[in-house]
Amino acid sequence: MPRGMHKSRTLRRVYRKAPGGAVKLHYRTRKPKGASCGSCGTTLKGVPRERPKKMMNMPKTAKRPERPFGGVLCSKCMRSHFKSEARKVSVNV
Amino acid sequence: MFEVGRLAVKIAGRDAGKVCVIVDVLEGNRVLVDGETRRKKVNPKHLEPLGQLVKLSKGASHDDVKKALKPLDIETQDTKPKSAAERPKKQKVNKKELAKDDPKAKKESKKEAKKETKKEEKASKESKSKK
Numbered sequence: 102m103p104r105g106m107h108k109s110r111t112l113r114r115v116y117r118k119a120p121g122g123a124v125k126l127h128y129r130t131r132k133p134k135g136a137s138c139g140s141c142g143t144t145l146k147g148v149p150r151e152r153p154k155k156m157m158n159m160p161k162t163a164k165r166p167e168r169p170f171g172g173v174l175c176s177k178c179m180r181s182h183f184k185s186e187a188r189k190v191s192v193n194v
Numbered sequence: 195m196f197e198v199g200r201l202a203v204k205i206a207g208r209d210a211g212k213v214c215v216i217v218d219v220l221e222g223n224r225v226l227v228d229g230e231t232r233r234k235k236v237n238p239k240h241l242e243p244l245g246q247l248v249k250l251s252k253g254a255s256h257d258d259v260k261k262a263l264k265p266l267d268i269e270t271q272d273t274k275p276k277s278a279a280e281r282p283k284k285q286k287v288n289k290k291e292l293a294k295d296d297p298k299a300k301k302e303s304k305k306e307a308k309k310e311t312k313k314e315e316k317a318s319k320e321s322k323s324k325k
């Protein structure tokens with residue numbers, strides 16, 4: 102029988118093959134949802150999917166792309182943002 | 195569209211949102227750019243042209259670009275020289291003199307002393323067991 106704490110679904114279940122050939126059930130902590138773009142909602146690339154404690158110990162440069170709006174907007178939305186901004190300026194001139 | 199002297203905004207990469215001037219049009223769909231951005235070869239897809247032109251000669255140097263952009267209140271980014279800073283030279287040390295008051299040397303001498311005490315203990319134990 103599984104332990105009481107393993108009966109709930111708080112922990113993720115992973116099947117692992119033991120060296121003897123038997124398949125064993127392991128329990129792992131779940132990962133949070135991946136970061137998503139602020140305007141279109143696609144999952145962001147270059148932003149790791151880790152628990153806060155692990156993110157805390159990571160350097161800033163490992164947690165987001167090094168560009169304006171990195172880690173907030175996807176590259177497509179960032180480009181369209183700056184494009185529209187530039188067009189506004191050129192109209193005024 | 196992309197001629198020498200055209201002002202543009204970079205819309206991709208870490209210089210996105212910065213204003214630059216086209217300095218040169220290169221082969222193979224590339225453009226040399228300088229200004230708020232670093233002096234760089236750039237794909238014109240990563241640029242959004244502005245409706246302004248600056249008087250520049252083809253392949254103008256960074257200083258010329260600086261002068262041309264000053265009346266427009268656009269600050270240029272100066273790249274630092276690439277030569278590495280000088281390393282502090284290691285001073286030659288007389289090892290014999292250092293050994294007297296070096297903490298490492300002291301440790302070693304302590305280790306040796308410990309070894310000797312261990313040997314003595316062993317010898318005493320052996321003698322006891324013989325008895």
Ligand SMILES: [Zn+2]
Pocket residue numbers: 138139140141142143174175176177178179
């Ligand atoms: Zn997006």
